[in-house]
Amino acid sequence: MRTWRRWRRTARAHADRGPKGLSLLPWLLMGMGALSHLLGGEAANPWIGGLGLITFNTLYIAIVFRAFVPELRESRLTWTLLGCLGLLTFALAIGYGREWLLLFPLLGLAVGAVVRRGRKLTLITVPVVLGAGVVTLWRDEWDSISVVYGTFISIMVTAAILALDDTVRQLRATREELARSAVEKERLRFSRDLHDLLGHTLSVVVVKSEAVRRLAPHDLDGALTQLADIESVGRQALTEIREAVTGYREGSLSTELDRARDALSSAGIEPVVRRSGPLLEPQAEALLGWVVRESVTNAVRHSGATRCEIALDGTADRVRLTVTDDGRGPTEGPPGTGLRGLRERVATAGGTLDSGPTPRGGFRVTAELPTETPDPDGTPPRPEC
Template sequence: MGDIRRRWTVTARARSDRGPNGLSLLPWLLMGMGALSHLIQGDAPNPVIGGLGLFTFNTLYIAIVVRAFSPCHRETPLTWGLLTALAALTFALAIGYGREWLLLFPLLGLAVGAVVRRRKRLGRITVPLVLAVGVVTFWRDGWNSFGVVYGTFISVMVTAAILALDETVRQLRATREELARTAVEKERLRFSRDLHDLLGHTLSVVVVKSEAARRLAPHDIDAALAQVADIESVGRQALTEIREAVTGYREGSLATELDRARDALSSGGIEPVVRQSGPPLEPRTEALLSWVVRESATNTLRHSGATRCEIKVGGTPERVRLTVTDNGRGGDAATAGSGLKGLRERVAAAGGTLDSGPAPRGGFRVTAELPVETQASQEWETTG
């Protein structure tokens, strides 16, 4: 029952999103009943010509309003040709028969309003049309024709305004749905990147510390237990960070991430050298640089075979620069996975750059630059 209700709701919503169609303008053809009655009663001269003219008018009107509700057909040469033919036929019938046939002019206005919805073009077409209608109707029916002229003007303007508004609303609705889909995709991408960076780094640290505990266990059980305690701490911290990543509230602290990188590198037998200077950074910049430090340290542990890794944070009052350089093998091995690629996109979105590749003196280097939004000045240096 629930599935049926959901399907019915989706179907109803889809139908409502379609908006009006050409059928909504067809009932107005009843305005031509006066002309038809004029023919049936035998009051019209040349009734055969009048009947063919009325039939042709209805056929052209239906074809135009149906095409007017198709965006790909609305302003094609064929539609304009049909509209021109309808206008010529309407004026011919009104001039030839007058009276009841003058009510075809508001129908012509409906067709014009359905096709012409752009404001500038609408004005250029409506004014001459209404003036011509006024001349013909005044000639055929005197001052009694004012209602027909006014009705023609209103038919054009109201139809064009309502249909243009409906089209705008549907476009806004489609845009809103597209933005919603984009937001969902961005959130999925954010979560996948965060999960990759979190688990990649955490598992690398767990592996390194497990190897250290295995090496130390036969000789120094206390040191091995300390490594096991570190593994437990890393695991608990990873659980916290994953929960924060799920809710989207995780903002990394650069100082904390530098301490973790130093500890992980030391446990992996890599000498860490950390130097930091420059003004305090805003949280978003710190978070991005923290991800770069985490990913770079993880790659160094897993792929570089290095014995030394230098992490340097500095820059100017306008831009901050982070470089992570190791003395390992360099080359493509250190860039395995999609971590640096995802970080490059994140940094670029924040107005920065991220480059990676072999260092000039061997090894591998990752360089990230970001704009600094605060002008406070504070410098410090830490070497570990």
């Protein structure tokens, strides 16, 4: 099955380039003069000439079609065919002269189609044109000197047009690749956002559900309060998911800090929040909000902590967020997807994110950002007028 699919892709690629190969076939009419010379009985050894003309046309057609398939154009067989075409052209032009000299421009078309740029083009063009000039002056003196010019123009114009076509094709392929890369990047961003949203929300729902189970037998009012909180968290999660899907979600650091206090309190962890420093750009606030959300989610899920401290401070240039708990941290297995994704996003914004155990026990997440972070597309913010 794989072989069949590979063959179909190759056949499709050859079919797409086939019409371009056909565009060089009408130039074979330049050989009609040589055919007329044979049919008019003016040529010596007409059978040899006829066989040579048929071979020339066959080689020219094979080279032209192979020249439009990159895998075949650079193959040894194509270069062998081109060499044979060159030798045959010189042999027929030397042997018959006059009308047969028009085979040189056809040789130029084949050379330009195969050798489109670079040093090879110069190394082949010079001897072909000089050789055509010598043969033309010898066989027809100055009457057919235009053939030499036509040979040179055939090589250079064909090579330039086809090289430009290759460049356009490469640019189109690059543009398509950039578009695919942008789609993959957006998918990755959305998957990270969805992971962070649902991970935090489900953690809060689990903690509050456990609180309901503990309170229900002896404190019905407290259990109802926790159920109301679960309903509120669920509605908020639905809103945030809709906003994330439409791409309009702007995280608020103050909102995330309030949610962190509530989630930590519900899990039996004492929250301590300290905030100071300058006002932040919306992009920096949103990114630090994700750091708070992920760090608190890990503390609630994995740490077994009794106290969690969130500290935000900074200068006019940089801001630092530190989330420290006195638990064991996410020691089970490798670092989570959330922290890895956050580390990449913070790095993209020009900052750093470190996480690990503290010397006195516990776990700490530290994020540093410039106060003005780039937009999500990687461009720096425009200065205000």
